[in-house]
Amino acid sequence: MLTRFLLLLAAVLTSLQAHALEPALAQALAAGDTDARIEALAKATANPDDKTVALIQALADDAVKIKAGDKSVQVWLLRDGKGIDPATGTESAVPDDAEDVINNNRMRAELDAALAGLKLLSPDEKLRREALKTLEAETDEARLPLIEKALAGESVASLKEQLTLVRARILLGSSDRAKRLEAARLLGDSHNANTKTVLVERLKDEADPEVKGAIQVSLQKIEASLVWSDRLGALFSGISLGSILLLVALGLAITYGLMGVINMAHGELMMIGAYATYVVQGLFQKYLPGAFDWYLLAAVPVSFAASALMGAVLERSVLRFLYGRPLETLLATWGISLMLMQLVRSVFGAQNVGVENPSWMSGGVVLMGNLQLPWNRIIIIAFAAAVLLAMAFLIGKTRLGLFVRGVTQNRPIASCMGVNTARIDTYAFALGSGIAGLAGCALSQVGNVGPDLGQGYIVDSFMVVVLGGVGQLAGTVYAALGLGILNKFLEGIAGAVLAKIAVLVFIIVFIQKRPQGIFAMKGRSAEA
C-alpha cells in the first residue's frame, strides 16, 4: 500500500508542469452525484500533482471523510488515523459528524481506471505493464493526454506497441476524421478480441464512408487472425477442464459406476491427495531443497497411497454395511466428508495452503501470436490420459480387474468361484479413492488447496458419471471431455456462471431423454 503510493508519487513527480490540487476540485471529487464526480475525476487525472494522486488513492481505499457545510463541502484524507486537508497537505481535525465517502460500483471502477492511468507514468516497467492491462478496454477520450504522455516517454518496444493500440482505440472515437482514419488503420495490426468489439461498436455509429471502409478492412484482418486462435484457445481450455473432470470422475466411475456406492466424500478424498502433495512439498523443502523441482514426481504415488488407504478404512468401517442401500450410503458418506473436512481444518488450519508449481511446469507454449498454452495444463492433460490408460489396463487385463468385473456382474457366482468378494470390494474402493487422490494431486497444481477443495467438484463429477452412463469407462471419458468443451465454448458466449447453469440444465434435460446416460448398459432387467 505504501510502496504503491510512493511509486505513484514518483511517477507523477516526473511530470513537472502539473497543476496544484484546488479545494474546489477536491470537493467535486469527494462529494456530489456519481456523474459529476466522474467528470471531476477526468479533469483531475489530465495533469495531476502529487496531492491529487494522494486524494484519488485515498478515495479508492475508502479513507476520505466529508462534511457538508452551508456553501461548500469540507474534505479530509485519513492517514494513520489523522485528518489531512487534501489541498494544503496540513493536518486538521476531523469533526465527529463527518461522513464516509460512499463509492458505488461504477465510481469504484472509474477510480481504479484513473489510478491505473497514473501508474502508466511510473518508472517501474512491471507497474506500467500492469496498468496497461487494466486500460486495455479503455475508450474514454478524457484519458488521451495521459496516454500520449506515457507513449512519448515509453522506451520498451512491446509496451510502446500496446500503448499505440490503446491510443488508437481512443482516437477511434475522436471527432476529427483524419484521426479516426489513422486509428482505424492502426488497429488492424491488433490481435486482440477487445479491439474487435471496439471496431464493431464504432462501425455502427460511423458516418464517413472512407473511415468505414478502413474499419472494415481492419476488422477483416483481425477476424482472420482471431478466429483460429479463438477456437483453438476454447478447445484447449475445454480439453483442459475435461481432463480435470475426467480425473475426478474416473475414481467415481469405479466406486459409483461399478460398485454402486454414492460416495459424497469423493471430493474429500481428492482433498486428501492435494494435502498429501502439500506435505511432500514441505518435506522436500526441508530435507531435499536441491531436488525441490522433482517433488511432484514423489507426490504422485504418495497422494495415491494416502487416499487409497483412507478409502480402504472407510470401506471396512462404514460402507461395507450399507451395500444395496444407495440413499443411506449417500448420507453416511456425506457425514464422512464433513468429518474429513473438519479434520483437515484442525490439522492444517482453515486457510488455503500454498502448493507451488515446480519450475518445469511454469510458462507455456505460445501459438499464433496471442494464444498461450500453459505447461501445467498440458501436463495435466497428459497425466489424465496416462491415468485413464492405466485404469483401462487394470480393469480390462489384470486378474484384479477380472475379479472386480466378476463381482460387479454377479456377486454370488463370483463367490462360488472362490473369489473373496469382501476383499475385492475393499480393493476396488481403495482403487477408486486412490484415483481421487491423484486427481487432488493434479488439482493442487492449478487451483487453491484448502479444506473446501472437494466441495466444488462433487456436483460436477456426479454429473459426468451420470451423463456417461453408470458402469461405463468409455462413457465417462466422452462425458468428461464433452462437458469440459461445451462448458468452455458456452463461457465464450455467455460468461462463466451462465455457462455453468446452462450445462447443468442441459444435463437435467438430457437425463429426461436418456435416463441411463449416453451409453446405456444393455440388459433385460425391468429396473436398474
Add this chain to the structure above:
Amino acid sequence: MTMTHSSRNSSSFALPKPAPLLTGAGWGAFLLALIVVCAVAPALNLLVPADSALHLSDYAVALVGKIMCYAIVALAMDLIWGYTGILSLGHGLFFALGGYVMGMYLMRQIGRDGNYKSDLPDFMVFLDWKALPWHWALSDSFVATLLLIVLVPGLVALVFGFFAFRSRIKGVYFSIITQAMTFAAMLLFFRNETGFGGNNGFTDFKRILGLPIATPSMRMTLFVLTGLTLLGFFLMARWLIRSKFGRVLQAIRDAESRVMFSGYNPLPYKLTIWTLSAVMCGVAGALYVPQVGIINPSEMSTAASIEMAVWAAVGGRATLIGPVIGAFIVNGAKSWLTVTAPEFWLYFLGALFIAVTLYLPHGVVGLVKKIREGGAK
C-alpha cells in the same frame, strides 16, 4: 431379479380399517402443544418480568421459532422421503424460494429508510440501477406475496417433477438431478445481475405490514404463527398418509413396479406429494426470513439440503412426529455446539450422519419404540 409368488386367496380381501387421525393420547399431546405455543410461551415471554426464573428469553423465542420452521421442512421431507421413498436434495431451493419471495416484500417495506434514502432497495442503488426489474413487480403487495410464497415453489416443483417423474427417474438419479437443479439455482442467485442482492441476499428488514419488525410482540406473533402452521401441517400430513392416497404412496415406496402392474399410474401420486412437499418448504422459508432477518443464496447450498434429510433420518422416517423431533434435536445441538465448541460441530454432525444410517435406521422414534417393546416383554 427374483420372482415372488403372492398368495391368491383374496376372495374375502378388504383393506384394514384406517387408524384414527390421532389417538386419545395423541389428541391430548396435540392440544398441549397448541396451548404451549399460543398461550404459555407468549405469557412467559411477554408478561413474566425479565428477572424472573420463569421468563422465556427473546433468544429462546427466536431459536425455537427458527427450529419450528426447520421442523416444517423436516415434515415435508418425511412426506416425500419417508413415505414415498424419494430422497430430494433440492428442498433447500424451495425453502429459499419461499424465503426470497418474503424477503422481496420485506425489502420493499423498508421504503426510503435504507442507507441511500432511495425508493429502490440499497443493493440496486449500489449497482446503479434506475428502476425495479420486472420480477419485483408484485413485491409491494402483501396479498400477492402470500400467493407467490405458495405458487413459486409449487410451480417450480410441478414442472421439474413432471418431467423427472414422467421419465421415471428415480432413486439416486433423482437425488442427483435435484442436487444439480439446486446448485444451478444457487449460482444464478449469486449473480448480482439476477436482481436478488447477489451473495449478500436481503437483510436489514425494518417493517412488516407497516409494523416494526424487531419488537418483542412482533417476534411473538411470528412465533405463534409458525407454531400454528407446524401443527396444522402435522394434522394435514397425518390425515394424508392414512387416506387411500397415502397408502398408494407407501406402496410406491415399497414396490413401485407392483403398483404399476396393479393398474396405478404413479405419476400423479408422486407429483402431488412432491409439489405439496415443496409448497410446505416454501411456507417454512417465508416464516423463517422475518424471524431470522436475512436470506441469501447459501440456503441453496448442497450442504443445507442434505442437512434437511438428516433431520428426518435422525427423528425417524415415516413416523411424522420423528422428523419434527429430529429437527429439534439436530438444530438444538447445532446452536449449542456452535457456541460452546465450534470446531466440534462438524465432527458431531458427521458422526450423526454415519451413526443414524448404520445403527438407527428408524431414528430416535424407532429406538424409543424398540426400548418400550423390549420392556413390555
